Amino acid sequence: MATSHSQSLGKWALAPSLAVLAGWAFVPLAIAIYFSFLRYNLQNDNTGWMGLSNFYYFFSDPYFLKDLINTILLVFFTLVISVVGGVFLALLLDQPFWGRGIVRILMISPFFIMPTVSSLVWKNLIMHPVFGLFAAIQKFFGAEQPLDWFASVPLLSVIIIVSWQWLPYATLILLTALQSLDEEQKDASEMDGAGAIAYFRYIVLPHLSRPITVVILIETIFLLNIFAEIKVTSAGGFAGNLTYLVFSQLNDANDIGEAAAGGLIAVVLANLVSYFLVRIVGKNLEA
Amino acid sequence: MGTITLKQVRKAFGDAVIIPGADLEIREGEFIVFVGPSGCGKSTLLRLIAGLEDVTSGSISIDGKDVTEAPPSERGLAMVFQSYALYPHMSVRDNIAFPLKMHKVPQGEIDAAVSKAAAKLNLTDYLERKPRQLSGGQRQRVAIGRAIVREPTAFLFDEPLSNLDAALRVNMRVEIMQMHEDMKATMIYVTHDQVEAMTMADRIVVLNRGHIEQVGSPLELYNKPNSLFVAGFIGSPKMNFVEGNTIGVRPEHIALSDKKGDWQGTVKLAEHLGSDTFLHIDGGARGQLTVRASGESNFGPGTKLWMTPEKDRIHRFNKEGRAIR
Numbered sequence: 001m002a003t004s005h006s007q008s009l010g011k012w013a014l015a016p017s018l019a020v021l022a023g024w025a026f027v028p029l030a031i032a033i034y035f036s037f038l039r040y041n042l043q044n045d046n047t048g049w050m051g052l053s054n055f056y057y058f059f060s061d062p063y064f065l066k067d068l069i070n071t072i073l074l075v076f077f078t079l080v081i082s083v084v085g086g087v088f089l090a091l092l093l094d095q096p097f098w099g100r101g102i103v104r105i106l107m108i109s110p111f112f113i114m115p116t117v118s119s120l121v122w123k124n125l126i127m128h129p130v131f132g133l134f135a136a137i138q139k140f141f142g143a144e145q146p147l148d149w150f151a152s153v154p155l156l157s158v159i160i161i162v163s164w165q166w167l168p169y170a171t172l173i174l175l176t177a178l179q180s181l182d183e184e185q186k187d188a189s190e191m192d193g194a195g196a197i198a199y200f201r202y203i204v205l206p207h208l209s210r211p212i213t214v215v216i217l218i219e220t221i222f223l224l225n226i227f228a229e230i231k232v233t234s235a236g237g238f239a240g241n242l243t244y245l246v247f248s249q250l251n252d253a254n255d256i257g258e259a260a261a262g263g264l265i266a267v268v269l270a271n272l273v274s275y276f277l278v279r280i281v282g283k284n285l286e287a
Numbered sequence: 288m289g290t291i292t293l294k295q296v297r298k299a300f301g302d303a304v305i306i307p308g309a310d311l312e313i314r315e316g317e318f319i320v321f322v323g324p325s326g327c328g329k330s331t332l333l334r335l336i337a338g339l340e341d342v343t344s345g346s347i348s349i350d351g352k353d354v355t356e357a358p359p360s361e362r363g364l365a366m367v368f369q370s371y372a373l374y375p376h377m378s379v380r381d382n383i384a385f386p387l388k389m390h391k392v393p394q395g396e397i398d399a400a401v402s403k404a405a406a407k408l409n410l411t412d413y414l415e416r417k418p419r420q421l422s423g424g425q426r427q428r429v430a431i432g433r434a435i436v437r438e439p440t441a442f443l444f445d446e447p448l449s450n451l452d453a454a455l456r457v458n459m460r461v462e463i464m465q466m467h468e469d470m471k472a473t474m475i476y477v478t479h480d481q482v483e484a485m486t487m488a489d490r491i492v493v494l495n496r497g498h499i500e501q502v503g504s505p506l507e508l509y510n511k512p513n514s515l516f517v518a519g520f521i522g523s524p525k526m527n528f529v530e531g532n533t534i535g536v537r538p539e540h541i542a543l544s545d546k547k548g549d550w551q552g553t554v555k556l557a558e559h560l561g562s563d564t565f566l567h568i569d570g571g572a573r574g575q576l577t578v579r580a581s582g583e584s585n586f587g588p589g590t591k592l593w594m595t596p597e598k599d600r601i602h603r604f605n606k607e608g609r610a611i612r
Contacts, residue, residue: 193360
């Protein structure tokens with residue numbers, strides 16, 4: 001029972017963990033904010049206050065607009081592919097067939113592979129213009145000059161790799177949701193005269209709206225931060241996103257001040273996106 | 288309209304035979320109840336009639352038309368499910384309208400039919416609510432509403448009252464019977480509760496391990512059970528079986544006396560219901576017997592007494608459990 005005494009005791013007992021948690025979250029943020037106002041370049045001794053100039057330079061970086069658009073395209077198309085494909089695959093895996101258990105585990109496994117590793121595999125074994133699987137297929141069908149994926153369509157290539165990683169996640173969540181759909185709903189809709197398409201449209205899809213919302217929200221948060229796939233495949237020049245831009249400020253230009261400013265801008269943008277996403281699709285989460 | 292005929296209907300899942308072969312004639316406007324213990328195949332039989340399961344062999348016809356191969360929606364039947372199976376994301380209005388919408392009925396007619404059904408079922412104030420905002424009884428009524436809008440040739444009920452509490456169950460039982468009275472439609476009702484079967488049915492079909500044991504009016508089954516199984520299943524409390532299951536006597540057909548009678552026994556337990564008292568009696572070699580006494584009966588535990596079965600109310604059975612008449 002929660003008496004007022006035990007409640008105040010509870011507050012005191014919680015205080016140390018809350019303090020650690022707050023420190024953990026806020027100290028790095030505070031340092032980043034502090035750096036973002038500094039002239040702080042590792043190749044330059046000349047440090048001092050910059051005011052808002054770091055932010056100005058980040059925004060006026062020639063790559064900024066392109067990388068912002070890349071970020072949005074990458075998130076958007078990966079979401080479309082993983083949600084639409086995830087619904088389709090979940091419906092398929094929900095059917096009874098021989099070897100379903102194995103197929104389900106195989107289906108989920110890409111999600112457990114480190115992005116760095118899978119990117120390397122995609123880059124060197126699948127999309128490589130000379131040794132790659134896709135090139136071999138193209139040559140089999142008589143192509144003279146197989147597509148050089150990362151040179152010709154870098155953003156598409158990154159989207160394919162990232163979708164390959166996130167499709168299993170969407171499938172897993174949606175499959176679980178499908179399995180919780182009451183069998184009698186199907187019987188009832190059949191009695192009511194709904195065919196397969198009407199059953200999907202009026203019963204299955206509304207049932208999936210909530211898990212789809214969860215998939216969109218969670219994937220968006222992670223997809224805004226995609227980095228390994230771009231770095232490993234060296235697609236950053238053309239398919240870089242904001243995370244990659246921050247990285248190149250830090251790594252290529254050694255400009256810690258501007259990287260910190262970029263990081264903060266990315267945080268604000270990510271929060272804006274999440275805010276509007278929650279406003280748009282979060283209604284589905286209300287019970 | 289609303290006759291349903293089953294001819295040698297058989298259902299097996301692989302090697303497991305659920306229904307070995309059922310013949311049944313359901314008459315127009317009849318309230319027929321499938322009753323039996325769980326696993327007896329009564330729900331399967333209903334789902335075969337509905338078309339939700341395919342028959343392994345045999346044929347089903349509705350109004351003289353063979354529908355053995357027809358999908359559920361073409362059989363003109365409506366079903367009320369045990370879980371109600373309401374569509375959770377649709378309002379009550381959309382739930383009731385769904386079968387009409389699926390059959391491409393014009394919107395104007397749909398609205399009229401939904402209003403009419405809602406008025407009949409006291410749901411008018413709840414049309415915009417979602418199923419989860421309704422009580423159990425209201426959900427049940429929405430499920431019935433979804434069934435009646437289509438004006439089906441027959442209604443199928445799959446244990447529709449088993450999720451309701453006892454008081455509500457009695458109310459809904461009366462409402463369903465009233466509905467049958469008003470609509471004169473054929474209704475097939477599945478239950479494991481013999482009280483529901485006795486009170487609601489025009490005719491009862493007793494099923495045992497997939498076999499139709501007996502078909503008849505409630506009183507026919509009560510007075511002239513064909514088999515040991517039917518005799519034991521119909522009637523509450525259960526019929527007493529003595530002499531190696533060859534003689535059966537209902538608890539209400541045994542006279543008690545403290546002086547003389549045919550069988551002697553000792554009262555073990557007395558259940559006082561007010562109107563009646565059920566005495567659980569140790570009959571010695573005859574085993575445990577249940578006897579109905581009047582509400583004022585004051586035979587307490589430990590009392591020695593005599594029991595005399597009514598001569599023309601004794602049921603006799605042969606070794607195979609068939610009735611001897």
